[in-house]
Amino acid sequence: MKKGTQNYINIHTESSPQKPFEMFKQIVKRTFKGEMFVGLWIVFREMIRFNIHTIQYPKEKLPLSPRYRAVHKLLRLIESGNERCIGCGLCEKICIANCIRMDTKIDENSRKVVTEYTINLGRCIYCGYCAEVCPELAIVHGDRYENVSEQRAHFVLKDDMLTPLDLLKQKEQKEYPGFGAISDEADKFIKKTPLAY
Amino acid sequence: MSDLAYIIETILKIVAVLTIFSALAGFATYFERKILAFMQRRLGPMHVGPYGVLQVLADGIKLFTKEDFIPQLAVKPIFKIAPVIAAATAFTALAAVPLFPEFEIFGHKVTPIISDINVGLLYVLGVMAIGMYAPLLAGMASANKWSLLGGARAVIQLLSFEVVTGLAVIAPLMMIGSLSLIEINNYQQGGIIDWIVWCQPVAFVLFLIAGFAETNRTPFDLLEHEAEVISGFATEYSGMRWGMFFIGEYANMITISFLVSIIFLGGFNDLWFIPGGLAIIIKVAFFIFFFLWARAAWPHVRPDQLMWLCWKVLMPIALLNIVVTGIVLM
Amino acid sequence: MTHMDFAHPYFGAFLIMVISTVSFIMTTVLARFVSRKLARLDTEKLKTAIYECGPEAIKQPNAISAQFYLMALLFILFDVEIIFMFPWAIDFKILGWFGFAEMLIFILLLTIGFVYAWKKGALTWHSMK
Numbered sequence: 001m002k003k004g005t006q007n008y009i010n011i012h013t014e015s016s017p018q019k020p021f022e023m024f025k026q027i028v029k030r031t032f033k034g035e036m037f038v039g040l041w042i043v044f045r046e047m048i049r050f051n052i053h054t055i056q057y058p059k060e061k062l063p064l065s066p067r068y069r070a071v072h073k074l075l076r077l078i079e080s081g082n083e084r085c086i087g088c089g090l091c092e093k094i095c096i097a098n099c100i101r102m103d104t105k106i107d108e109n110s111r112k113v114v115t116e117y118t119i120n121l122g123r124c125i126y127c128g129y130c131a132e133v134c135p136e137l138a139i140v141h142g143d144r145y146e147n148v149s150e151q152r153a154h155f156v157l158k159d160d161m162l163t164p165l166d167l168l169k170q171k172e173q174k175e176y177p178g179f180g181a182i183s184d185e186a187d188k189f190i191k192k193t194p195l196a197y
Numbered sequence: 198m199s200d201l202a203y204i205i206e207t208i209l210k211i212v213a214v215l216t217i218f219s220a221l222a223g224f225a226t227y228f229e230r231k232i233l234a235f236m237q238r239r240l241g242p243m244h245v246g247p248y249g250v251l252q253v254l255a256d257g258i259k260l261f262t263k264e265d266f267i268p269q270l271a272v273k274p275i276f277k278i279a280p281v282i283a284a285a286t287a288f289t290a291l292a293a294v295p296l297f298p299e300f301e302i303f304g305h306k307v308t309p310i311i312s313d314i315n316v317g318l319l320y321v322l323g324v325m326a327i328g329m330y331a332p333l334l335a336g337m338a339s340a341n342k343w344s345l346l347g348g349a350r351a352v353i354q355l356l357s358f359e360v361v362t363g364l365a366v367i368a369p370l371m372m373i374g375s376l377s378l379i380e381i382n383n384y385q386q387g388g389i390i391d392w393i394v395w396c397q398p399v400a401f402v403l404f405l406i407a408g409f410a411e412t413n414r415t416p417f418d419l420l421e422h423e424a425e426v427i428s429g430f431a432t433e434y435s436g437m438r439w440g441m442f443f444i445g446e447y448a449n450m451i452t453i454s455f456l457v458s459i460i461f462l463g464g465f466n467d468l469w470f471i472p473g474g475l476a477i478i479i480k481v482a483f484f485i486f487f488f489l490w491a492r493a494a495w496p497h498v499r500p501d502q503l504m505w506l507c508w509k510v511l512m513p514i515a516l517l518n519i520v521v522t523g524i525v526l527m
Numbered sequence: 528m529t530h531m532d533f534a535h536p537y538f539g540a541f542l543i544m545v546i547s548t549v550s551f552i553m554t555t556v557l558a559r560f561v562s563r564k565l566a567r568l569d570t571e572k573l574k575t576a577i578y579e580c581g582p583e584a585i586k587q588p589n590a591i592s593a594q595f596y597l598m599a600l601l602f603i604l605f606d607v608e609i610i611f612m613f614p615w616a617i618d619f620k621i622l623g624w625f626g627f628a629e630m631l632i633f634i635l636l637l638t639i640g641f642v643y644a645w646k647k648g649a650l651t652w653h654s655m656k
Contacts, residue, residue: 039494043236054240264566312539356602363609437558501652
């Protein structure tokens with residue numbers, strides 16, 4: 001084959017018959033070719049092989065890759081138990097869904113500490129940039145993907161994934177009124193769906 | 198035997214047939230779901246009871262306790278009576294079908310046929326044809342375009358294939374010379390060689406295809422084709438009323454399986470070492486399995502293809518089959 | 528054996544028709560009763576409306592293609608033929624050549640009608656364009 005010449009493949013197109021007799025011939029050919037019985041055989045074979053591919057989800061779960069990106073975890077230093085997070089704010093900056101908010105202060109030892117850290121999981125797209133950008137490996141993605149809830153408000157108050165931060169008790173969580181966060185009286189506006197749960 | 202004993206015996210038979218076949222229809226849904234699942238490498242119902250056996254019960258409870266609901270514009274009496282027609286005709290058709298060979302219980306001879314009619318085959322086909330009113334009335338009473346289309350499709354499908362059923366069954370009748378299903382069965386007493394399917398393979402295939410069409414099973418289930426007409430005539434139905442259409446469909450399936458087994462496959466005659474009662478159960482079970490099997494393997498056809506198949510292919514073949522049978526028999 | 532009124536062959540067929548109809552009607556009545564007690568009853572307007580994907584339908588088009596009627600007419604023609612053929616098929620061996628020839632003529636006549644319907648396009652499904 002010469003350089004630069006394209007190797008076209010002609011897709012086989014069968015012209016559909018127009019005359020009644022040709023149509024009849026096609027039908028006869030297709031009927032006695034046994035394609036119907038091939039179909040019957042294939043499903044029967046699969047039944048005999050009994051090679052079931054179902055995973056009964058709540059009972060058994062697929063193993064997850066270590067690189068799976070689900071609800072975040074905040075880690076601590078193993079030796080001292082201190083938080084790994086140094087409050088650099090890179091995750092807040094890089095978050096393309098704009099869902100991470102943090103607040104820092106200088107404490108009495110003149111060290112920077114994180115006072116508030118929230119991730120709005122309703123907005124989070126689990127892109128993994130925050131974990132990638134973190135210089136201290138403080139924020140990582142965990143493997144908890146079953147974050148179902150009855151109300152959308154719960155997806156902001158997901159601080160239980162951030163439990164390593166003992167400072168953040170669930171009651172003290174304060175939301176930033178920024179874009180994407182829910183308002184203070186959001187619970188009032190939740191309309192129950194007609195299906196009673 | 199006095200009148201009273203006869204009446205009691207008949208009523209007992211009827212109650213037995215009604216309860217057993219309703220239960221069988223229920224279990225057929227379970228087997229259908231399981232077999233379809235296995236053929237598609239799934240598990241099917243697993244959660245209610247061991248291996249999902251109690252799914253039937255759960256479905257029944259659900260159907261019973263569901264809100265009984267009739268849409269606004271529906272014609273109420275007709276809407277209510279249509280599912281009853283579907284179920285009742287399906288069971289009435291079973292009356293003339295001999296289910297098993299005669300047996301004795303407490304020294305009393307029992308013929309497991311509710312009414313031994315000498316035109317049994319004609320009766321069964323006729324009553325099954327009356328079942329056509331169910332989708333028709335349901336479709337027309339629902340005041341819904343999907344239902345109407347489904348009803349219309351049901352009617353032309355059942356009507357057209359009734360022609361094929363009738364013509365297909367005439368050829369074996371010419372050999373046998375009787376319409377009584379018991380006599381058709383007795384004609385094939387001589388073991389597997391006497392089965393009519395060997396003399397009438399064309400009629401057998403035609404009758405089976407028409408049976409698929411008359412019970413609305415998959416290659417021809419156009420009247421409940423979800424992608425085209427939501428659920429056909431049953432679109433507006435829910436709860437037990439819908440369940441009755443379901444029972445009717447499965448009872449029809451069992452009736453057709455019995456008919457095919459009796460007319461073409463030797464019925465309830467003893468087969469080698471297998472006693473007749475067991476033989477017919479095996480045959481019927483195979484045909485019900487075949488119904489489900491075909492559903493897993495084959496796609497639907499279009500309505501125009503269905504009409505083409507019926508009028509331009511199957512009907513001429515059936516007529517030719519009759520003529521050829523006549524020439525051979527002469 | 529004396530004559531028995533109830534031993535008529537159709538007695539069982541009649542009885543099963545009555546019993547099955549009554550029992551299935553009773554089932555619907557029972558289901559209605561049970562569901563009245565247990566199910567949530569709700570007559571919201573959109574719920575009682577005709578099944579439709581979204582819009583509230585007041586009236587639905589109530590016409591179907593004339594093809595359906597044509598098929599039903601054809602069925603009448605051929606079903607009458609079949610009804611005539613059943614008695615003939617039963618007595619086929621008794622009637623002999625005479626009956627067979629007669630039925631051949633009958634089938635021939637019907638085939639003429641069938642071919643006519645075919646040529647006229649009654650058997651092909653015309654789209655409503």
